[in-house]
Amino acid sequence: MTKQNVVVSDVKCGINDMISVVPKGSLFPSTGQKPPKAPDGYVSISRNKFLKKLETGGGARINPWVESMRASSPTHIKSNPSLSSTVHQEDSWILDHPSALNMFEQIMSASKGKQIVMFLDYDGTLSPIVDDPDRAFMSRAMRAAVKAVARYFPTAIVSGRCRDKVYSFVRLAELYYAGSHGMDIKGPAKGPRYSKGNEPVLFQPASEFLPMIDEVYKALVEKIKSIPGAKVEHNRFCVSVHFRCVDEKKWGSLAEQVRAVLKEYPKLRLSQGRKVLEIRPTIKWDKGRALEFLLESLGYANCSNVLPVYIGDDRTDEDAFKVLRDKGLGFGILVSKIPKDTNASYSLQEPSEVMLFLHRLVEWQRPSRGRPRESKIYNTST
């Protein structure tokens, strides 16, 4: 498989030391250990090497990063010719990651006696990727599908977006929301898991970074205002630099400007997604840790009685897919039209297929069909 992405790695660790912060000035200060291997298909390099590659003094040094920006932002099959060069490769990939719609019965049979818990990414999963990230609205039909699913299963939205922003898109108070790549988690404001007098789950492992994130956001807005189409989004505990509307000829300039800001903040790290650069604290926390935290909060630390299903489309969702795969727990479903290296078990091509999958889940669970429930309706007491 082709290398698709660049990840500036930090040290991974277990859930027990999940919120420890890397001391100032070094990513690997105490043990000197090397960064872990990134998920297959992503290039993992140290932060220092990464920044060195971007040192000023020549466009040639920016080129590798621009290449990885291209590779991590495929919009159609032609943009990744090495993966689409033969039909065989695509057939092979779909055999390894079959459609979750075609495998629906098998997925459901695995849930026998277990509580299904749904985790849904937002952009590219529930909503289409659009030029203006502020207009990435989900359809009414998709909202209705998510609402229906949440009637039967605990459901969380896990997004890189600011929690308030993603809530403004989804507008379903009965869900869990994990914004800022899982660094800002809040439980339902209403619904079966909520009752007056009980504080909803709230977890913010990167609170101390808020002033720094504000500072970096302002610096980035100033730096990239000369690049047409670039957009900086403040996601509370992280910052996204969107280049969906930036001419590819300007990607080198954009990389250079982001580098200039980032080199002043050794406690922040950078990764790439689909047409977006993500800047966030170097804490050991990601969507995978958020998934584990939510399962524990729901009382499913015991892995034998739960079947988490995580649907997402982006590199950052791989952290959650990997947790599920490593634990042999539930299923990851990658939303993608093209073959990608992934830790997900199944695939769906686009948000419309995600909606179909959610409909089938509801139909399968709905008692009115006369089918005996094979999964427990989750506990309605809080």
Ligand SMILES: [Mg+2]
């Ligand atoms: Mg996404």
